[in-house]
Amino acid sequence: MAVETFKLLADNTRLRILWALLHGEHSVGELASHVGAQPPAVSQHLAKLRMSRLVRVRREGNRLFYAADDAHVGRLVEEALFHSDHVVAASRPHGADARRRRS
Numbered sequence: 001m002a003v004e005t006f007k008l009l010a011d012n013t014r015l016r017i018l019w020a021l022l023h024g025e026h027s028v029g030e031l032a033s034h035v036g037a038q039p040p041a042v043s044q045h046l047a048k049l050r051m052s053r054l055v056r057v058r059r060e061g062n063r064l065f066y067a068a069d070d071a072h073v074g075r076l077v078e079e080a081l082f083h084s085d086h087v088v089a090a091s092r093p094h095g096a097d098a099r100r101r102r103s
Helices: 002-009 012-021 028-035 039-051 071-091 096-102
Strands: 055-060 063-068
Touching (some): 002 012, 012 028, 012 039, 012 063, 028 063, 039 055
Antiparallel strands (some): 055 063
């Protein structure tokens, strides 16, 4: 199950959808706008995320609202993104190395 979860998170659009959902519920249209994708594509990604229990859905009238399934999903996505940011930031010169290179 863990391998399948990581495979789902390996897709840029799905990761961006999950990141948006960590900040609250969104409809398909709102998510499409956030991630810069067409609503049908977002719906397909959401279906995969729902089947893997990474997102949940709530119906309000004829509208559907999606959210991250639980705090575990949030921590998983946040840690992956924060780790990536840390790795990228560490590859940039900073501190004394950056000052020497600018001189």
